[in-house]
Amino acid sequence: MALGRIVRLPRWNPQTFLLAGVVILALYLVVVPLFFLLWSSFRTGPIGVASELTFQNYRGTYGDPRTYTLFGTTIIFAVSAAALGLCLGVVFAWLLERTNIPFKDVLYSLMPVPVAVPGVLFSIGWVLLLSPQIGVINVILRRVFDLDTAPINIYSLPGMVFLEGLHLIPVTFLMIAGAFRRMDPSLEEASAVAGGGLFATLRRVTIKVLWPSILAAYIYVMISAMESFEIPGVIGMRAGIHVLALKIYLAASQPPTDYGLVSTYAVLLLLISAVLIYFYGRVIGQVERFATITGKAYRPKVIDLGAWKYAALALFGGYFLVTVLLPFLILCWASLLPFYEVPSVKALAKLTWENYRTIWEFPKVGLAFRNTLIMVLLAPTVTMLLCSVVSWFIVKSGARGRQLLDILTFLPHAIPGIVTGVSLMWVYLTLPIPIYGTIWILLVAYVTGRISFSTRVMNAAMAQLHKELEEASYASGGSWPKTFARITIPLLMPAFVNGWIFSAIAVGRAVGSVIMIYSPGTIVVPVMVWELWNNGEVTATAALGVIMIIAMVAATFIARELGMRRL
Secondary structure (H helix, E strand, O other): OOOOOOOOOOOHHHHHHHHHHHHHHHHHHHHHHHHHHHHOOOOOOOOOOOOOOOHHHHHHHHHHHHHHHHHHHHHHHHHHHHHHHHHHHHHHHHHHHHHHOOOHHHHHHHHHHHHOHHHHHHHHHHHHHHHOOOOOHHHHHHHHHHHOOOOOOHHHHHHHHHHHHHHHHHHHHHOOOOHHHHHOOOHHHHHOOOOOOOHHHHHHHHHHHHHHHHHHHHHHHHHHHOOOOOOHHHHHHHOOOHHHHHHHHHHHOOOOOOOOHHHHHHHHHHHHHHHHHHHHHHHHHHHHHHOOOOOOOOOOOOOOOHHHHHHHHHHHHHHHHHHHHHHHHHHHHHHOOOOOOOOOOOOHHHHOOOOHHHHHHOOOOOHHHHHHHHHHHHHHHHHHHHHHHHHHHHHHHHHHHHHHHHHHHHHHHHOOHHHHHHHHHHHHHHHOOOOOOOHHHHHHHHHHHHHHHHHHHHHHHHOOOOOHHHHHHOOOOOOOOHHHHHHHHHHHHHHHHHHHHHHHHHHHHHHOOOOOOOOOOOHHHHHHHHHHOOOOOOOOHHHHHHHHHHHHHHHHHHHHHHHHHOO
């Protein structure tokens, strides 16, 4: 370069600085923990102790036949649970979107409710219903049919699959319902004119057209099942049936802790999830090839079920019975007893509200509620503000690097909650950032875990805003920060609030993402429920669980009402 030549630097404006800051923050939240996780899997010593890099952890893990049994159990659990959730989710979506089933508005309002029941409480409720020793249903069946042993054992892999599958149905429904609603019915009408019956048309036309959306939903819920900790923790730990998420927790919590083994298992679970995310992205990319929505107006055909509509209504009733009502009622019963026993006329004399009074005398219960409230208010707010800026750059800015930002914000969906906890444990016990053992590390975990969902919510809403709204502000002399704060955010407020509430629900029920990094001073209510249950405090667990379910369900109904407000 000749001397004296002027090097022109790029113009930096507020948007550029903000984009750089957001990218750096995304890198910090996502890439740094993954780097430390991978690095720790090659170390043999504990955290904070110098050690050499080695492949010993991987040789020990993959040279152990039990690893392949663990891998197989995890795959069977995830594939089977996702299949159950998908089948019923598709059926429910079709019934509500394309048929004349009664009480549609009521059923729509109820569908998200099971999401509000934390997995740990859902599985505890079913233990009290189907435990071979104390399960109410088993006790009744033994008495009615004069059986010596319990006919149903919830402490089994099919039991785990059953519970996880039921818990995944609302997620599948929410992902599939829109595809049924937007599909042009002319294809189905053509099949009917050609003599195809209802089920033939459903099988040969509807399902085939919607297959990419259905397959994408299946992969998504399979990832959710893969990272599930609560149901395997309550059922599988007692039954000795381990999946990867549970094995990581046990390896980290039972002394002597083999941190290299913990990290190696976490990397394995992360790789499986990453492969599924890759295929999910490929499938989503194929959805446009099957698009049936055009500029031509149409009205979705409503199929008359005749007398079968009451059977369909009964199917919904049975679903809500097993996912919400039965677990909640048995928890209510247990919460009113000094010591748990199977419901009977004799036990009615022992009912008391004492557990609801004494639960507040348990150590750390008040602290757990305070920490949970702080996180429920703070984590969704930080997440939605961050994701609003991210979405603007991805959708509106046209800036270089926005594709990288989009990838970075979707990557956390491939990181199971338990892996997030292990990664953050390594980061903040290694770097000189003093937040380990404080409530701020929980905030980092919650925000990291919700970036993917919240960004997608804001991306969809941001795409609906025409650029002329912002251009009018710029023409009037408004800067980008003012335009974003006074124009963009107010117009996106319905989506912002919906994302905030659903993120708050997720924070309020999460166990896996914080079970590895909480401390006595940072305990939250879901972890408190987990601790009480593992300590054998059945009635106290039930009382705390009833309070938690009521609060979560109330929040879900609020989310549903706000979700009805469209941009």
